[in-house]
Amino acid sequence: xxxxxxxxxxxxxxxxxxxxxxxxxxxxxxxxxxxxxxxxxxxxxxxxxxxxxxxxxxxxxxxxxxxxxxxxxxxxxxxxxxxxxxxxxxxxxxxxxxxxxxxxxxxxxxxxxxxxxxxxxxxxxxxxxxxxxxxxxxxxxxxxxxxxxxxxxxxxxxxxxxxxxxxxxxxxxxxxxxxxxxxxxxxxxxxxxxxxxxxxxxxxxxxxxxxxxxxxxxxxxxxxxxxxxxxxxxx
Amino acid sequence: xxxxxxxxxxxxxxxxxxxxxxxxxxxxxxxxxxxxxxxxxxxxxxxxxxxxxxxxxxxxxxxxxxxxxxxxxxxxxxxxxxxxxxxxxxxxxxxxxxxxxxxxxxxxxxxxxxxxxxxxxxxxxxxxxxxxxxxxxxxxxxxxxxxxxxxxxxxxxxxxxxxxxxxxxxxxxxxxxxxxxxxxxxxxxxxxxxxxxxxxxxxxxxxxxxxxxxxxxxxxxxxxxxxxxxxxxxxxxxxxxxxxxxxxxxxxxxxxxxxxxxxxxxxxxxxxxxxxxxxxxxxxxxxxxxxxxxxxxxxxxxxxxxxxxxxxxxxxxxxxxxxxxxxxxxxxxxxxxxxxxxxxxxxxxxxxxxxxxxxxxxxxxxxxxxxxxxxxxxxxxxxxxxxxxxxxxxxxxxxxxxx
Numbered sequence: 001x002x003x004x005x006x007x008x009x010x011x012x013x014x015x016x017x018x019x020x021x022x023x024x025x026x027x028x029x030x031x032x033x034x035x036x037x038x039x040x041x042x043x044x045x046x047x048x049x050x051x052x053x054x055x056x057x058x059x060x061x062x063x064x065x066x067x068x069x070x071x072x073x074x075x076x077x078x079x080x081x082x083x084x085x086x087x088x089x090x091x092x093x094x095x096x097x098x099x100x101x102x103x104x105x106x107x108x109x110x111x112x113x114x115x116x117x118x119x120x121x122x123x124x125x126x127x128x129x130x131x132x133x134x135x136x137x138x139x140x141x142x143x144x145x146x147x148x149x150x151x152x153x154x155x156x157x158x159x160x161x162x163x164x165x166x167x168x169x170x171x172x173x174x175x176x177x178x179x180x181x182x183x184x185x186x187x188x189x190x191x192x193x194x195x196x197x198x199x200x201x202x203x204x205x206x207x208x209x210x211x212x213x214x215x216x217x218x219x220x221x222x223x224x225x226x227x228x229x230x231x232x233x234x235x
Numbered sequence: 236x237x238x239x240x241x242x243x244x245x246x247x248x249x250x251x252x253x254x255x256x257x258x259x260x261x262x263x264x265x266x267x268x269x270x271x272x273x274x275x276x277x278x279x280x281x282x283x284x285x286x287x288x289x290x291x292x293x294x295x296x297x298x299x300x301x302x303x304x305x306x307x308x309x310x311x312x313x314x315x316x317x318x319x320x321x322x323x324x325x326x327x328x329x330x331x332x333x334x335x336x337x338x339x340x341x342x343x344x345x346x347x348x349x350x351x352x353x354x355x356x357x358x359x360x361x362x363x364x365x366x367x368x369x370x371x372x373x374x375x376x377x378x379x380x381x382x383x384x385x386x387x388x389x390x391x392x393x394x395x396x397x398x399x400x401x402x403x404x405x406x407x408x409x410x411x412x413x414x415x416x417x418x419x420x421x422x423x424x425x426x427x428x429x430x431x432x433x434x435x436x437x438x439x440x441x442x443x444x445x446x447x448x449x450x451x452x453x454x455x456x457x458x459x460x461x462x463x464x465x466x467x468x469x470x471x472x473x474x475x476x477x478x479x480x481x482x483x484x485x486x487x488x489x490x491x492x493x494x495x496x497x498x499x500x501x502x503x504x505x506x507x508x509x510x511x512x513x514x515x516x517x518x519x520x521x522x523x524x525x526x527x528x529x530x531x532x533x534x535x536x537x538x539x540x541x542x543x544x545x546x547x548x549x550x551x552x553x554x555x556x557x558x559x560x561x562x563x564x565x566x567x568x569x570x571x572x573x574x575x576x577x578x579x580x581x582x583x584x585x586x587x588x589x590x591x592x593x594x595x596x597x598x599x600x601x602x603x604x605x606x607x608x609x610x611x612x613x614x615x616x617x618x619x620x621x622x623x624x625x626x627x628x629x630x631x632x633x634x635x636x637x638x
Contacts, residue, residue, distance in 0.1 A: 051632045054551065056547075056550070056551065056630075056631040056632045056635070057630070057631075057632050069243065076555070076556060077245070077246075077555050077556075077557075078243070078245075080245075080246040080550070080553050080554060080555040080556075080558075081243045081244065081245050081246045081553065082243065083246075083550070083551055083552065083553045084246045084552065084553020085243055085244070085553070086243075087551075089551045089552075091548075091635070093544075095544055095545075095547075095548045095635075097259070097545060097548075098263060099259050099262055099263030100259070108552060109552060111248065111252060111256070111549075111552060111553075111554075112246040112247065112248055112549075112552055112553035112554050112555075112558060113244075113246070113247070113553065114244075114246075114247035114248070114249060116249070117249075117251065117252070156552075
């Protein structure tokens with residue numbers, strides 16, 4: 001298997017007196033096609049881990065590779081290209097833009113790739129149909145239910161065929177019924193072969209995923225999936 | 236399925252997308268957009284309006300000067316204490332016509348009498364119409380036009396015939412010369428043979444009844460008329476030379492009692508005076524524009540703070556710092572540009588409105604339109620630099636922190 005994500009001894013310190021060590025030597029490997037839950041209580045460092053995996057922030061030391069591309073020493077400009085082409089984000093608050101339709105919001109997933117508007121819209125239509133919202137193309141986000149909004153956000157996250165879909169508490173703002181249906185959709189996307197990493201504090205949700213990585217105090221406390229592969233990959 | 240570094244292309248944002256993204260904030264917050272463009276709109280409107288009005292009034296003066304001709308000179312006897320009798324010698328017209336570069340010359344003299352529609356109307360009711368005696372050459376000298384009928388010739392200027400000014404004709408109810416109407420001047424009937432169009436060079440003629448000098452001498456006054464005003468048309472390049480010798484030609488005995496003026500000079504002076512106000516109002520417009528620009532900078536700073544998550548989202552979707560900067564810079568420029576457009580239209584409209592009320596030709600100089608739009612865009616760009624820079628430097632994690 002090829003690695004979609006490799007973290008090797010990643011440390012993240014925030015300046016202060018004394019400096020705050022949010023991540024303390026984290027090594028992690030996620031293979032292509034895996035679905036992984038990164039779980040931990042608040043303050044455990046899982047948000048920092050999300051930022052580092054998502055190249056929204058850079059580690060103080062250590063190596064980060066996304067689909068074989070080392071991102072830990074990249075310029076801000078190249079990181080933008082990585083986010084545009086290798087990553088898809090799903091956020092707890094959806095982060096859809098109010099002034100545009102569901103279709104345009106999804107098409108925004110390709111906005112910074114330089115693809116022509118007509119092709120972006122065609123791809124967005126396809127992605128929305130994939131998440132079961134083919135009948136909601138022209139609705140603006142405020143006219144959609146929470147579950148529908150999160151589906152739009154997921155369509156936006158997969159439109160660029162990313163190496164990794166990063167979902168941060170994807171059901172955190174949803175009632176249990178829409179939460180379940182969103183998780184079903186995520187599972188379907190995984191079964192189609194997508195690599196998905198879900199960051200959550202919800203142990204119950206994490207338990208439903210094939211692999212769970214437990215983070216506490218900036219370290220990986222336990223990892224119940226493919227540890228042998230992970231260590232083999234690192235060495 | 237694995238992707239290597241070489242396959243990654245840089246993030247790019249198409250030009251059309253820059254405009255679409257840059258106008259998003261304006262489209263979604265219309266009231267704020269409208270209010271924040273107002274300052275620039277007022278500034279640009281003031282500047283375009285002032286330039287338009289000054290150009291229109293200048294064009295009006297220019298057309299008056301053209302109608303007048305800069306080669307027209309007006310000769311009058313000096314009046315007042317120690318300045319002689321207020322009359323020019325009767326030989327004056329003949330003398331002036333012998334100056335080489337003079338192309339046309341005519342006298343015009345007030346005749347102290349009244350003109351009435353019929354002899355049964357009281358002498359006191361003059362409708363403000365004055366009677367003048369003129370030479371045959373007056374029409375050519377003043378570049379005047381007839382609305383109807385004919386001007387005097389050698390014969391009719393000795394007969395009891397009259398040409399009416401355009402306002403006078405209206406007051407006396409004369410519409411068509413062919414009706415063969417007569418009017419009562421002094422105590423003699425005069426046949427109306429022509430109606431003058433508006434005369435730019437001598438506005439008084441609009442309310443005048445003009446008779447030939449010989450006719451006035453014979454039928455009204457019974458004595459020789461001394462010319463009051465003499466109009467002289469010269470060749471274009473000889474105006475000053477003619478002006479120099481006119482005094483001595485008209486009245487060789489006391490040339491200093493002759494006053495020579497050039498009617499176009501008065502209009503040119505009027506033009507110079509109005510340009511002083513123009514720069515004052517332009518300055519006021521510039522101040523309004525500056526305040527409008529500061530307003531836009533303010534609104535943009537607030538917009539950047541409000542839209543942190545949008546900025547974070549865009550960074551997560553692959554926008555570079557330059558893309559974010561470009562988005563907000565575009566937004567500021569579009570804001571100011573919209574203000575500029577509204578301002579130009581408003582300024583042109585005000586110019587149109589005022590020029591029409593003054594019966595001027597409407598002139599909005601292209602430089603005011605182009606300059607107004609360019610000024611607005613430049614103001615927008617300057618106002619946008621700081622907020623756009625702040626937006627670009629916002630770290631993506633910071634922008635998404637509400638997470």
